[in-house]
Amino acid sequence: MKRKIKIAVSLCLLIVMGSFFLMGCSSASDKVDGKLEFDSSMQLEYAQNFTVDNYKGGYKIIALKDGTRYLTVPEGKSVPKDLDADLVVLQLPLTNVCLGSTTAASLMTDIGALDAVTLTTQKRESWYIDKVGAAMDAGKITYVGDYDTPDYEMLTAKQPQLLIYSGMLDSHPEVADKFKELGLNCLVDRSSDESHPLGRVEWAKLFGILFDKEDEAQKLFDEQKKVVDSIDAKSTGKTVLAFYRTSNGSCYVRNGGDYFAKMIELAGGVYYPANFNADKSGTTKMDAETFYQTAIDADYIIYIDFSSSEQLTQLSELVAKDPLFADLKAVKNGNVWSTQQSFWQITSTLGNMISDINTAITATDHAHDDLTYLYRLK
Known part of the structure; x- marks a missing residue:
């Protein structure tokens, strides 16, 4: 019995001494002032x-x-x-x-x-x-x-x-x-x-x-x-192109090495066109005809809205910008989504944005036509 008491006392002392040692190390570090170690x-x-x-x-x-x-x-x-x-x-x-x-x-x-x-x-x-x-x-x-x-x-x-x-x-x-x-x-x-x-x-x-x-x-x-990890990243096989259009008619397609293309991939999509400037970030400028040839077979299109005054809500409004858009596969099938105008100012919740993209390209009905960061052009 006495031996057990001695062992217990010794353990307590070791714990107390260890605590003091750790406290000493911590306080010593905290006391460092005016020098870089x-x-x-x-x-x-x-x-x-x-x-x-x-x-x-x-x-x-x-x-x-x-x-x-x-x-x-x-x-x-x-x-x-x-x-x-x-x-x-x-x-x-x-x-x-x-x-x-x-x-x-x-x-x-x-x-x-x-x-x-x-x-x-x-x-x-x-x-x-x-x-x-x-x-x-x-x-x-x-x-x-x-x-x-x-x-x-x-x-x-x-x-x-x-x-x-x-x-x-x-x-x-x-x-x-x-x-x-x-x-x-x-x-x-x-x-x-x-x-x-x-x-x-x-x-x-x-x-x-x-x-x-x-x-x-x-x-x-x-x-x-955690949000990104929870998304089923298995490819849906759906091809997705992302672009924006300026008032002078130029179209800017996100390059395959851009972060937005990566968001589409993390959402289970296949960025389109395949291997499009895969080593570059940012965008590539195209005229309307080149854009039409590039985007014609994409299953989904995400229109990135940078406008502070004009927000598209209808497919007809997109087609009005250029009649060629009417023949795009995504337009014909009603699979064109637009980012909310707040998109370009948001960095902190990109995981949630990826989740929205996943919902947009996997939803089988129109129950999710309006998400937090995306909405479908009708």
Whole structure:
């Protein structure tokens, strides 16, 4: 009996000592201040356009594929000395941010980070994310001019800690140069460069770091991955083409290497035409005749609606744009679907969008003609 008591006491002591040891290690790491001691790297599943290195004391370095790097300094911690000249220092918390990327807005909204946004380069009427619109109506977010012609005087007066822009900034280097001249930090949201839709969602983890919402970001990503994993990805054999049309009559077909083609494949569809620019993302421009020859035998067509003023609801409206459309197989069979106008601003729920595509191409009746992100042209 005494021997058992001694063993029990010894085990208790080991547990207590182990706990103190772990607490000591944790507190030692937390006490790291003003220096960078590498700890680990974030393991990403799909995203390929950013990396994150974790340092003791809560410091992190975010590196984008475009070569820019950002050091996040935890609240209450000192900025390390002798940093690389190209390292942009972001002192947390970020509470005064200018938002020039709608896809970033989608991710930030769904992880609860929208309160940090005070300025935007998007006009009120161009927002389809309800919470952003509501924040502008309430005066919490102010329009600061378009992304390529922002009000520099207002930016200088407001002094945002960070500007988050889309990749469109690449075509306006003079704007980026002006930000540098004014001493304003800018981060380009490269989520749109991700070829896998879940890679785009995984950018939530980057914004989770910037706005102390890492758990929320992980939860969002896990939820969307679960939605995709739950879809029967076995090919339906149905061919699906995705395109949009501009007001001048040009048609833009999504390339086979584009993320939207990947969404169709994850939904059980076969992207059409087979192997169409499979090594390219983005779109290919076509005239009406070339588009007709390309799309004529597709089982389904998804019309991507970028219009802010005109939303198609009828097949006749699509045919009115070009009589050739009337002879397309998908049009004849009533298998043309359109994205909602909010589509191009949504990144956080791409898993649910894939689920909608799956429903659209597998539904045997018209019970699902109106989904969250898609609706059938009638």
